[in-house]
Amino acid sequence: MTPLVFIDGDQGTTGLEVRHWLAGRDDLRLLQLPAEHRKSAAHRAEALNDCDVALLCLPDDAAREAVALVRRPGVRVIDASSAHRTSPGWVYGLPELGAAQAERIAAARRVSNPGCYPTGALALLRPLVDAGLVPADHPLVIHAVSGYSGRGRAGLEDHEGAGVARALPFQVYGLGLNHKHVPEIQHHAGLAHAPVFVPAYGHYRQGIVLTIALHLRLLPAGVTAATLHAALLARYAGQAFIEVQALAEDAEAQRLDPQALNGSNRLRLAVFSQERTGQVLLAAVFDNLGKGAAGAAVQNLALMLGL
Structure with missing residues (x-):
């Protein structure tokens, strides 16, 4: 039946x-x-x-x-x-x-x-923690910007209803560093300590860009941007809804559009790096009402x- x-x-x-x-x-x-x-x-x-x-x-x-x-x-x-x-x-x-x-x-x-934010954070972190490339006790800071629909009906009313003229173009929240998604991220990523999580809403309806910055000098010896990228590629090979963007040769020309995958169940991951400073940026783009x-x-x- x-x-x-x-x-x-x-x-x-x-x-x-x-x-x-x-x-x-x-x-x-x-x-x-x-x-x-x-x-x-x-x-x-x-x-x-x-x-x-x-x-x-x-x-x-x-x-x-x-x-x-x-x-x-x-x-x-x-x-x-x-x-x-x-x-x-x-x-x-x-x-x-x-x-x-x-x-x-x-x-x-x-x-x-x-949760919507944990979907992006875990897709980036869990394979790297599992592979030992990011230690479980590594100090992590996660930043994410969501469309206002992430607030539910209150967000829709503020940005599409009678109060739209007073709607903020951008708003960082969760400043008590106690967002309800933090325990979920810590638990399912296998982290020893809670990450710092800084969420925000933008003046657009839906879509998320989530980023995690890393310093290679604080990671295990030999870990590079290419190593991190390869681990993500290996984890998501053959997955229908998660894609890993190629390492950017000209990262300066790249832009992350939070609305790029709206209306879909897809999640796009990317790794950006600066060799001179040994800095890496992990990024996820997806629809907070779709894959999120x-x-x-x-x-x-x-x-x-x-x-």
Whole structure:
């Protein structure tokens, strides 16, 4: 029988995107609640237990409540919130994280979708930590700029609604150095210490550029930009959604466009370097609503349903 999927929170930013990505497919069915029932716990509980896969596009507390409403053992859950990203019993939903991660997701009953920023940070860091090229205790600083849709409805209202005239063109936030994505990055990258994470929003709807700067003199002897690049190439060879850009011969002429992969589930990685100073810049470009949210959820759904 064609699998039945219920999107709990299908009117939010991520939920709407997931609906868009799944529209018109005939290999699954979508269970949707009428508008008057969307906030009814009883109706939501019924839908959560009638479906084959529940895809939660909810705030953290609401996602925890939704999981508690699932009683039928056969229901599988994909949680797009940050509520379960380091929780025991949940499989982390980044299929490219390691050699067997896609298989773990395919067999899982509970999958936690990665955060948007961690998707880029982990795609860059995990292969390098695994290979011993970046030590687990290395002091790391991660900087990322996202489109304002990363703030959800509040971001859309500020930049597209009545307050658009007052919208800031650029805003750095998380200045308490306590962003909720930091534990997720540290845990799944295998880092001994929390990285410094500096996020920002730009005055554009969607897309992320994330960068991590490295000093080669602080890395193990013999590590070069080419070594780091080769490790990324080896990790992602044959992956459908992650590409590694060639080492730039003229990096000064390069530009990173955060919107370059919008509307897709693709993630582009790059390595830039300055031989004179021994400095390297790792970079990731992707859509915060694509590979960073809805696209990743649909990718995990396909793995779990064997589609």
